[in-house]
Amino acid sequence: MDTRQLEYLAAIADEGTFTRAAERVYAAQSTVSAGIQSLERELGSPLFERDAHGVRLTDVGEEVLAEARVALRAVERMRELADREGPLRGTVRVGIFTNLTTVDLPGVMGEFHRRHPHVDLRLGPSPTGSTGLVEDVRQGRLDIAFHGLPDPVPGLLTRPLADSPFRAVLPEGHPLARRRTVALADLADEPWVDARAGFGNRVALDRAFTGLGLTRRVPTELADLGEIPRFVAAGLGVAALPELTIIPAPGAVVRPLREPVDWRLSAIARPRPGRAAEALLELLEERIGG
Incomplete structure (x- = not known):
């Protein structure tokens, strides 16, 4: 062997x-x-x-x-x-989100490549969002991953990067779109467009509804958060997303929520990551956390 x-x-x-x-x-x-x-x-x-x-x-x-x-x-x-x-070498496998609008992920990875040209980067998302990314790190399929679950991840190294409030996303012709703020209770009976179960933002929002004693119906589920505002604009329902992930779409408006609901973006790795993975974690903290 x-x-x-x-x-x-x-x-x-x-x-x-x-x-x-x-x-x-x-x-x-x-x-x-x-x-x-x-x-x-x-x-x-x-x-x-x-x-x-x-x-x-x-x-x-x-x-x-x-x-x-x-x-x-x-x-x-x-x-x-x-x-x-010697120079850092090897491969770092990174689980990413594809819809972080205010994070220049290509720029961060480009800077990492300039600093460490002998390290290969393999980047990709998970169809089950943060839950899948956490499991991939835990099982050793990934070295580093983003995650947005509301609870700490036991047994893994966690580096908080950014906090982002949820915002309501509504069709521009919706009666609530004229308000300055929108309450979750006002949206509870609406059809929703949201991420699939297991995505960190979905877990956080479901928890917020439960805490208010509310339930909601999600007939439209997507694996790409960036597409949700477009589906809202098409009239399939309403949504609420972390501001950090919202890609503006014609026909959809964004309004603050009356109840503060926050989402945290973190990077996770197994304990004692390799030198290359540790260097990338430090750069993510420097460029995103800063």
Whole structure:
């Protein structure tokens, strides 16, 4: 068994196919397949179920993958300890939000690349929002992620970056759009457009309604917060979003909420992140938290 085989295992689990995994690790697909077959023979158990739809980890594969990620992190840290004075190298996998309008994420990542040109960045969102990103960090699939859940995340390193108040988003012809502020109680009986369950803003807003003894109906759910104002403008319902995430849309108006509801953007990582991940966390604090 060697670390390259463990890299193949993690890549296949993350990418879902041998083809994409081979591209990620810069190896031929036949090399990746042979490495996994060798690993399965050594362990005496299949790690993947293969069918026409792709590959899935077996129960044993899930357990082996967790230990493989631990081993790969340990190897990375050993390399860093042996090269404390050299330039940062490696890969940092980052879970992001795609709709932070006031955060210049490309600018931050560009600055990181200029400071550390030997570090590769792999960025992507989660279809289940903050909940999925937290789990991806906890399971070692990501090194760093943004999250907007209202509660602390036990067992992970958290760096608060920014606080943002919720704002009501209404169709411009809505009677409440003429008011200077809007109460959640006035919106409770309206159809809502919101993020899917598990997104941090959805969790925070549901909690605010529960605290007021209110319920609401959300017939339209989206995985992209940036699209919500456009759906509101089209007349599908009302919304409330953290101001930091609102992308203005023609036909939608934004109004302050009468009850203050706040949302916090944070960055999370596993304890004792590698040098490259720690450097990116510090830059995020410097450029966003500042």
